[in-house]
Amino acid sequence: MEFDFNSLFAFIIFGVTIGVVYGMVALGISLIYSGLDIVHFAHGEIYMFGAFFGLVMAKDMSIPYPAALIGAMILAGLMGMLIERVFYRRLTRSGGGYTVAGMGMIICGFGMSVALMNVAFLIWGADAKPFSINLGMPLQISNISIPQSYLLTAVVSFALMGLLHFFLKYTKIGLAVRAVAQNKDIAYLMGINVPVFISLIFGLACALAAAAGVLIGPMQSVQVEMGYLMLMKAFAAAVVGGFGSLPGALLGGILVGIFENLGAAYISPSHKDIYAFLLLILVLMIRPSGLFGIEAKVKA
DSSP states (O other), X not given: OOOOHHHHHHHHHHHHHHHHHHHHHHHHHHHXXXXXXXXXXXXXXXXXXXXXXXXXXXXXXXXXXXXXXXXXXXXXXXXXHHHIIIIIHHHHHTOOTTSHHHHHHHHHHHHHHHHHHHHHHHHHOSSOBOOOOOOOSOEEETTEEEOHHHHHHHHHHHHHHHHHHHHHHHSHHHHHHHHHHHOHHHHHHTTOOHHHHHHHHHHHHHHHHHHHHHHHTTTSOBOTTHHHHHXXXXXXXXXXXXXXXXXXXXXXXXXXXXXXXHHHHHTOXXXXXXXXXXXXXXXXXXXXXXXXXXOOOOOO
16 A cells, blocks of 8 residues: 555644644643743633634624734733733742642632633633635645645744844843743842732633634634643644643644544544643653753752
């Protein structure tokens, strides 16, 4: 049986496309972890709300898709900042990591996940909703047909992550965000309003999750329970890349996307969701800190 390189190329292209979406959500998880030293387990529901925000604006309000994408990012960012300010602030002020407050934050994140899912059930119901937009004819490369939605997702995802990189590295506000993420106490002594920038970090992470939800909408239906599986895939991507590493989150997402697409194509499509975690186990066996993670040595 002759090996089909065109099919392999197509599976890799589709894997990269879905992988950058995983990478965007993983980027938000890593951003929150870097700034607050916590893992936000309700991030999948923010992704879900972002998808619904974009669906409502694009379909019900007839707003153009690019504007709906930006609008969903703004709404989800504000929503994230509100959640951090009202529900998480008291816990994050007491510290994250392995402290009592850090464990409380994890429990609070699970509770927030359930609460947001039930709010979404009340608003939009349990049925999956199509998010169809007309982007034109698929792009034909040789005998491979690539839908425009896949191309749009890849281009917009890379553009957003490039803008985030520029913002964090070359703007004063971005430098302040990095300073808060590095050491909140020293940032406070340097005159930075740490609580405001913690809210900004949370808002940026939630805006990225919302963008991922709006971009994935035309490829899949939008439903209330879509956040759980995305959180697991993004979490796997963040760990594969090195938890807390922003470049690692992107690379981890792409690797997870390619690995699961190739596994579904050449092993079994019915077990597609398992392959991300198989990659996670393989990477952790070889490099426990992830590909871009920093190994911390702690004396007993």
